[in-house]
Structures are given as C-alpha cells and as structure tokens.
Amino acid sequence: MKRILALFLCLVLVLGTMTGFSQTETLKYGSESTEVLRAQVYLRTLGYYAGALDGKFGYATYRAVVAFQQRNGMTVTGMVDVYTMTRMAASDAVPAAAPPVISTVLASGSTGSEVTRAQVRLNDLGYYSGAIDGKYGYGTMTAVLRFQQVNGLTPDGKIGKATAAKLYAAAAIPNSPTPVGLSNTPLSYGMISTEVAQAQARLKELKYYAGAVDGKFGSSTRAAVIAFQRTNGLYPDGTIGTKTRAALYAATAKPAGDVPLLSGGELWRGVEGTEVALVQSRLKDLGYFSGAVDGKFGGGTYDAGADQEEAAGGDHGTHGEDLQRAGCRN
DSSP states (O other): OHHHHHHHHHHHHHHHHTTTOOOOSOBOTTOBSHHHHHHHHHHHHTTSOOSOOSSBOOHHHHHHHHHHHHHTTOOOOSOBOHHHHHHHHSTTOOOOOOOOOOSSOBOTTOBSHHHHHHHHHHHHTTSOOSOOSSBOOHHHHHHHHHHHHHTTOOOOSOBOHHHHHHHTSTTOOOSSOOOTTOOSOOBOTTOBSHHHHHHHHHHHHTTSOOSOOSSBOOHHHHHHHHHHHHHTTOOOOSOBOHHHHHHHHSTTOOOTTOOOSSOSOOBOTTOBSHHHHHHHHHHHHTTSOOSOOOSBOOHHHHHHHHHHHHHTTOOGGGTTOBHHHHHHOO
16 A cells, blocks of 8 residues: 555656646657656556656557547547647546456466456457457467567466456557558658658667667668568568558567567477477367476476377377477467
C-alpha cells in the first residue's frame, strides 16, 4: 500500500510540474517531448500505460492512446491532439478495465475456463489462431511466448500474474501493431515526412538505427533499412516499399542480432531451456510424450523424440538428437 501511495504521489507531483506547458502540436508515433511525458503520466494514472515515463512516443504509448480513445468513445487516431489530452486530464475520463485475477499459473497441460479466456484474448490480439478448446497445448504455448516477447516480458510460455496483467491490459501490444495513418507511398533516400520519422522510430526500437528521429531519410536511415531488410529476408534496396513496410511494423520483425525462438540447432540430452519445453509440448500434443513439460532434455524426452522420428519414417539411430524437427512436424 505504501508503494502504491508513493507512486501516486510521484505522478501527482510530475503532473503538477507540467501544468505550465501548453500543447502546440499533435503528438504522434516518434515524437519526443515533455508533452509526450505528460500524456504518458495521464495514461498511466488511468491504467492504460505501464511503460517508462521517458517522453518518447513509441509502441507502448501508441497502443495506450489507441486503447484510451476506444474506451472513451473517441475517433481512434493513435495520436494525441489537444482534445485527446484534455479528455485524458478530465475527471470523467474512463479508466482502463481491471484485468481479471487468475487463480493459478497456466502452463502446458492446463485445462479449463481460464485457458479458454486466455485463448480468446490471444486470438483477439492476433497471436493465436487455433481451437478455443480450453486446452493449453503447443499452439497456446507458442502464442504466449510470442506475446511475452513482443510485450517485454520474460518468455517462459506460462501465464502467471505479470503475463496475465499485461495480456488483459488495454495497452497490450497486438501481433501486428502497425501505426495508424500509414500510406502506400514508398519511402526512399532524400524524402522528408512524418512517415519517415515513424520508420526511424521503429528502426531505432529494433536497434538498427541510432540517429535522430527527424523525418529526414538520409544515408544513416538508408543504411538502417538495408540492414533490416537483410536480417528479415527482404531485397536490400534501402527503400521502404509495401513488403518492407509490412515487415517493419509486424510484431514478428527481427531486431538487429535477434535469435529466432527456435534457433534451428540441435537439442541433446542434458540441454535445458525454452526450446526443449516447446518440443516437449509438441510431442505431448502428438501423443509421444507423457512426462512433465519442464524444459529438461532427459530420457523421456529422448525416447519420445525417437518414437516420433520412427513414426514419421525418419532415422532415429542418431539418438534423437535433431528434436528440433520432431517438435515442429505436423
């Protein structure tokens, strides 16, 4: 309770120090200013925003603004004009709905209405496309892992208190968080526009760009685009066309130096980690594994992988070492 009161007092003090500022322009994705900071404080107080109070209009701030506008019956633009800021500060502003309280940690093998509710929410956010059956299988686990990665959570594939709070929050980042208002016009060297600034901000978040978010498509921006295209399997022409734009704003965009969820390497006895847990979960769904999905490559996991390889017509004489394939088949 003391921590909550201290946080509230801090927010009040921050708001108090900013009452002298007057908003002169619409805040949008890529903006950085004290006015963005003020919007973040209002959004956090109302329960829409849980990110850093840094005055930087990134994805978390964007999603919080969209959620606020939706819940308050406003035109959804994802931007903060004077009217939106005024509504945030109003005494009758509608706060974010409180997330439901889960009774237990949900993990591979869990069943019931809480799993069903999680599947529905993951489906709404674009992470899950499987059956809404209340069974926490491989599909649900991978959806949770991806949700955790996109939303800055520890990717363990389980729905505990922290993941549940983020999952059901109004500001949860969906699987395709494309900013509002993007056109189909290709962006290339020499252009100056708001869309270039949005692209620079996104490239910065993905660690490809370290320059200023100034809306000027210069040599450093072009180099960042080329690096992004190469990492994400696109033709490296340095221009942001339809395909590059879609990949850039997709939740599946690979950041600089990113390691895929399933690395493509081999898993051996004694290995522990998320990849092993994913394979165990998939083998369990296929009926080859009956042990605990604990991320530990032991004898039971080895035998299940060998059985699956044999059933699939493969050669398991290599001691089931390539469980990466076994876990991803079918």
